[in-house]
Amino acid sequence: MRPEDVPGLPEGVPEQLQSEGIEELYPPQAEAVEAGVTEGESVLASIPTASGKTFVAEMAMLSSVQRGGKALYIVPLRALASEKKAEFERWEEFGVDVGVSTGNYESSGEWLSSRDVIVATSEKVDSLIRNNAPWVSELSCVVADEVHLVDDSHRGPTLEVTLGKLRKINPGLQVVALSATVGNADEVAEWLDATLVESDWRPIDLKMGVHYGNAVSFDDGSQREVPVGKGDRKTNALVADALDEGGSSLVFVNSRRNAEAAAKRLKDVTARYLTPEEEGELAELAGEIRDVSDTETSDTLANCVAKGAAFHHAGLAADHRSLVEDAFRDRLVKTVSATPTLAAGVNTPSRRVVVRDWQRYDGEFGGMKPLDVLEVHQMMGRAGRPGLDPYGEAVLLAKDADTRDELFERYVWADPEPVRSKLAAEPALRTHLLATVASGFAHTREGLLEFLDRTLYATQTDEPGRLERVTDTVLDYLEANGFVEREDGTVSATSVGHTVSRLYLDPMSAAEILDGLEWAADHREESLRKLEGVESASEPAESGGFQRASEMVDDGDGDDAGSFETDRTYPTALGLFHLVSRTPDMYQLYLKSGDRETYTEECYEREPELLGKTPSEYEDVRFEEWLSALKTARLLEDWASEVDEDRITERYGVGPGDIRGKVETAQWLLGAAERLAGELDRASTVAVREAKKRVEYGVRDELLDLAGVRGVGRKRARRLFEAGIETRNDLREADKSVVLAALRGRRKTAENVLEAAGRRDPSMDDVDEAEGVSDATFERASGRTDGERDEGDDADDPQEQASLGDFG
DNA sequence: GGTCACCGAATGTAGACAGCATGTC
DNA sequence: CTACATTCGGTGACC
Known part of the structure; x- marks a missing residue:
C-alpha cells in the first residue's frame, strides 16, 4: 500500500510522506489501514518496537483531525512526550496544532482546547479528567502508546482506568492502542473493542543469540566467532567485535553500580577506536557533562565519555541523560551500559545489544529474579538502527552450555508473557x-x-x-x-x-499528612518547649555550605544570631519533610548498613520536631520506615540548607538525579500539604509554605526573600546576603556597586535582578564595583563576560560550584 | 616499617508519574 | 526457597 492509497488523510499529507521517502507502507501499517484506523476504527497494533507503530498512530490522528476531531496521544514517560511532540510538529503546515501537557511542562501559547493533537502522560490525563478539563469531551481519537504497561503494578491501573473514563465520556471514541508483542493481545483488543493487528514484522532484521565460549549462536542458525581472551570479559569482546565493523553497542546490566563499572572497563575498549577528531569532540562533551553537576557520578561519567563509553541510569541528572542519549545517537559515544531506563525511554537504537544480566535483585522475591520475557525483548528490540545497520544483533551471555540452552529456551524462543491487569490491588x-x-x-x-x-x-x-x-x-x-x-x-x-x-494524591498520603498536621496542632506547646530545651543539640549538618552560611551570619551583623531562636516556626521544616517523606507517594530511600544506628540516634535527637509518635523499635517494619523517611527528610533538609550537591550524594549514597527527584516530589507533596492545611488548620499553612519554598529554592530560611526574586537562585542569593543585602528591600536600596560586586561584575545580570526586585533605577551604567571582593571574583569579573568554562579559580569557592539549581 | 598481591567475607541491589503558577546561572 | 559483582579487610610475602 502506498501513502496515496490511504483514505482519510488531509490533503498534501501523502505527498509529504513521499518526500520523506515513504513510498510504501510497512505491512503492519497497511494492515492497520485496512482495519480502518484512518476511518475512525479502533485498532490494537501489537507489533515490535521500531516497526512503525508511531506512524499508525499518526495516520489515525491526522485523519481524525481531518474529520474535524481532536486527538490525544498518551505516553508513559514525560521524556517521550517532548519527543513525540517534536515528531508531530511536522504536521503543523497541514493545519495540525500540537500541544503537550505533563506535570512539569505545559506547552505555552493558547490553552490546550485549541490544539488538535495533545500529548500527555497517563497520569496527567487522569488528573485533567479529575479537574474537568473542558476539551476532554471533545476528543475523537485517543492513542495509548505502550499499552502493555497496564501490566505495571504501580502505574498500569492509571492507564487502564483513564482509558475507561475517556471511553465513557466519549462513547464513539476511536482507540488506537500500540503495544509491544505480548502473549494475549487478543484479550487486550477485546477489552478495547478494537481490531487486532498483530505482526512480528520488522523493517530491519533482528538476530537474537547467545554468546557461549568463543562464539555467538543466533536464532537463524548462524554463528559468529567472538573469541574472549583470557582474563578479558565477554562484554568487552562483544563491544570490540561490533566496533570492528563500525557498530555501536548497548549493554544492559542489572544495577547502577554495574552500569558504571562496565562503562569504566569499556572505555579502554572504545578508546582504541577513536579518531583524533572524535577525541576532540568527546573531550568537549566530557566538559559539558562535568558542568552539569559537581558530583562523583558526573566526574566518572565525564571520564568514561572522554574515551567513548558511557553509562546511563536513573541516578543521573536529566541533563546527563540527554547528553549521553544524544551523543550515542550521533555515534560519538560508542557504547552505553545501562539499567532498564534506556530500554523504556527515548529512542536509542544500536547495532548490537548485549543483555549482560538477565536476572535482577528483587527484595520481595527474596533473591535474583529472572527478567520478564517482555522486558528482555524490549531491550533486544533496541538493536538495529534504521538506515544505518544491515541488521541488529541482540546477544545474551552464557557462561556454560546449560545456561546457553536455558537462555534460548527462556528468552530467544519464548513468547512474551500475557498482560495482566493489576487494578484489583x-x-x-x-x-x-x-x-x-x-x-x-x-x-x-x-x-x-x-x-x-x-x-x-x-x-x-x-x-x-x-x-x-x-x-x-x-x-x-x-x-x-x-x-x-x-x-x-x-x-x-x-x-x-x-x-x-x-x-x-494517594488518599493514604493525604491521610498521613492530615494526621501529621493535626498532631502538630495538638502538640504544639509541648513540642516547642522541648525544642527550646534542646536548641543547641539540633544544629543541622556540618557541611561546607552550612559552615559558610553560619560564618557569614556571624561575620555580618552580630545581632542576627539570636533571631533563629525567638521566632522559631512550628512545625519545623524537618518535621514537614519527614511527614511528606513517610507518605506512600514518596519513594523511600534505602537504609544501608549502619544507617539504622545513625538514624535511630538522629530520631531521638530530633523527635520533638517529628509530627507523630515514633513507632516502637520493636515494631520492626514501621520503625524502619520511620527511619528511612527520616533519612529522606535529612537529605531534603541538607538541600534546603545549601549543602553542596556532592556532599549530599556522598552522604546519602544517591546520584544527582535522585536528589532532583526527591526535591521535586517533596515540592509537590508540600504544595498539596499546603492546600490541605489551608482547608483545616490555618496555623500551620505558613510553616508548610516556607518549607516548600526552602526546598524549591534550596536555601536556608534567611534567603527565602532574596531567592524569590526573579533571576536570583541559591547561589546569587547567598552572595548577595554575604555582601550585606539580606532582603528584597535591601536590593531596592543598596549601593549598586555592592550589588554589582556580589553578582561578580555582571552588569546585565545586576540590572535584571534590580529590575525584578522592583528598583526604579536599575541601570548599572557608570557604576564601579565595590572594593574588598576576592581576587577570584575580580579576575573573573574583569577578564571574562561570556561565561566560559574555567577549572582553576573556582576550586576555592564553594558557592561557585554547580548545583541542582543549574538544571531543571 | 611499609607496600602489595591475594583471598575470603561482607555488602548492596531498577524505575519515576502527579498540583500550581512561573522563571535558574 | 533462589545471586552475584564489587569492595572491604585481613593475611602473609616481600623489600
Whole structure:
C-alpha cells in the first residue's frame, strides 16, 4: 500500500510522506489501514518496537483531525512526550496544532482546547479528567502508546482506568492502542473493542543469540566467532567485535553500580577506536557533562565519555541523560551500559545489544529474579538502527552450555508473557475509586462496580468476588478517613475527598499528612518547649555550605544570631519533610548498613520536631520506615540548607538525579500539604509554605526573600546576603556597586535582578564595583563576560560550584 | 616499617508519574 | 526457597 492509497488523510499529507521517502507502507501499517484506523476504527497494533507503530498512530490522528476531531496521544514517560511532540510538529503546515501537557511542562501559547493533537502522560490525563478539563469531551481519537504497561503494578491501573473514563465520556471514541508483542493481545483488543493487528514484522532484521565460549549462536542458525581472551570479559569482546565493523553497542546490566563499572572497563575498549577528531569532540562533551553537576557520578561519567563509553541510569541528572542519549545517537559515544531506563525511554537504537544480566535483585522475591520475557525483548528490540545497520544483533551471555540452552529456551524462543491487569490491588483502587466518585463517574457502590466491570481486570479475572471485596475494603477505608460519605446506598466525596482527588494524591498520603498536621496542632506547646530545651543539640549538618552560611551570619551583623531562636516556626521544616517523606507517594530511600544506628540516634535527637509518635523499635517494619523517611527528610533538609550537591550524594549514597527527584516530589507533596492545611488548620499553612519554598529554592530560611526574586537562585542569593543585602528591600536600596560586586561584575545580570526586585533605577551604567571582593571574583569579573568554562579559580569557592539549581 | 598481591567475607541491589503558577546561572 | 559483582579487610610475602 502506498501513502496515496490511504483514505482519510488531509490533503498534501501523502505527498509529504513521499518526500520523506515513504513510498510504501510497512505491512503492519497497511494492515492497520485496512482495519480502518484512518476511518475512525479502533485498532490494537501489537507489533515490535521500531516497526512503525508511531506512524499508525499518526495516520489515525491526522485523519481524525481531518474529520474535524481532536486527538490525544498518551505516553508513559514525560521524556517521550517532548519527543513525540517534536515528531508531530511536522504536521503543523497541514493545519495540525500540537500541544503537550505533563506535570512539569505545559506547552505555552493558547490553552490546550485549541490544539488538535495533545500529548500527555497517563497520569496527567487522569488528573485533567479529575479537574474537568473542558476539551476532554471533545476528543475523537485517543492513542495509548505502550499499552502493555497496564501490566505495571504501580502505574498500569492509571492507564487502564483513564482509558475507561475517556471511553465513557466519549462513547464513539476511536482507540488506537500500540503495544509491544505480548502473549494475549487478543484479550487486550477485546477489552478495547478494537481490531487486532498483530505482526512480528520488522523493517530491519533482528538476530537474537547467545554468546557461549568463543562464539555467538543466533536464532537463524548462524554463528559468529567472538573469541574472549583470557582474563578479558565477554562484554568487552562483544563491544570490540561490533566496533570492528563500525557498530555501536548497548549493554544492559542489572544495577547502577554495574552500569558504571562496565562503562569504566569499556572505555579502554572504545578508546582504541577513536579518531583524533572524535577525541576532540568527546573531550568537549566530557566538559559539558562535568558542568552539569559537581558530583562523583558526573566526574566518572565525564571520564568514561572522554574515551567513548558511557553509562546511563536513573541516578543521573536529566541533563546527563540527554547528553549521553544524544551523543550515542550521533555515534560519538560508542557504547552505553545501562539499567532498564534506556530500554523504556527515548529512542536509542544500536547495532548490537548485549543483555549482560538477565536476572535482577528483587527484595520481595527474596533473591535474583529472572527478567520478564517482555522486558528482555524490549531491550533486544533496541538493536538495529534504521538506515544505518544491515541488521541488529541482540546477544545474551552464557557462561556454560546449560545456561546457553536455558537462555534460548527462556528468552530467544519464548513468547512474551500475557498482560495482566493489576487494578484489583488496594493501593490502586484507593486512588481510583475516590477519583471515580469525586469526579461523578459513579454515585453508588453498584455504579462503581459497574464502571470497574468495563476494565481489563474484569475481563481477565477468574476470581469472581475479588473486585467486589477489595472495593468494599477500600470504600470502608475512604469513609473512615473522611474522604467519602455513604448514605442510603449512595457514595459521595466529601470536600476534603474532592481536594485529595484533584491534588492527585494517594488518599493514604493525604491521610498521613492530615494526621501529621493535626498532631502538630495538638502538640504544639509541648513540642516547642522541648525544642527550646534542646536548641543547641539540633544544629543541622556540618557541611561546607552550612559552615559558610553560619560564618557569614556571624561575620555580618552580630545581632542576627539570636533571631533563629525567638521566632522559631512550628512545625519545623524537618518535621514537614519527614511527614511528606513517610507518605506512600514518596519513594523511600534505602537504609544501608549502619544507617539504622545513625538514624535511630538522629530520631531521638530530633523527635520533638517529628509530627507523630515514633513507632516502637520493636515494631520492626514501621520503625524502619520511620527511619528511612527520616533519612529522606535529612537529605531534603541538607538541600534546603545549601549543602553542596556532592556532599549530599556522598552522604546519602544517591546520584544527582535522585536528589532532583526527591526535591521535586517533596515540592509537590508540600504544595498539596499546603492546600490541605489551608482547608483545616490555618496555623500551620505558613510553616508548610516556607518549607516548600526552602526546598524549591534550596536555601536556608534567611534567603527565602532574596531567592524569590526573579533571576536570583541559591547561589546569587547567598552572595548577595554575604555582601550585606539580606532582603528584597535591601536590593531596592543598596549601593549598586555592592550589588554589582556580589553578582561578580555582571552588569546585565545586576540590572535584571534590580529590575525584578522592583528598583526604579536599575541601570548599572557608570557604576564601579565595590572594593574588598576576592581576587577570584575580580579576575573573573574583569577578564571574562561570556561565561566560559574555567577549572582553576573556582576550586576555592564553594558557592561557585554547580548545583541542582543549574538544571531543571 | 611499609607496600602489595591475594583471598575470603561482607555488602548492596531498577524505575519515576502527579498540583500550581512561573522563571535558574 | 533462589545471586552475584564489587569492595572491604585481613593475611602473609616481600623489600
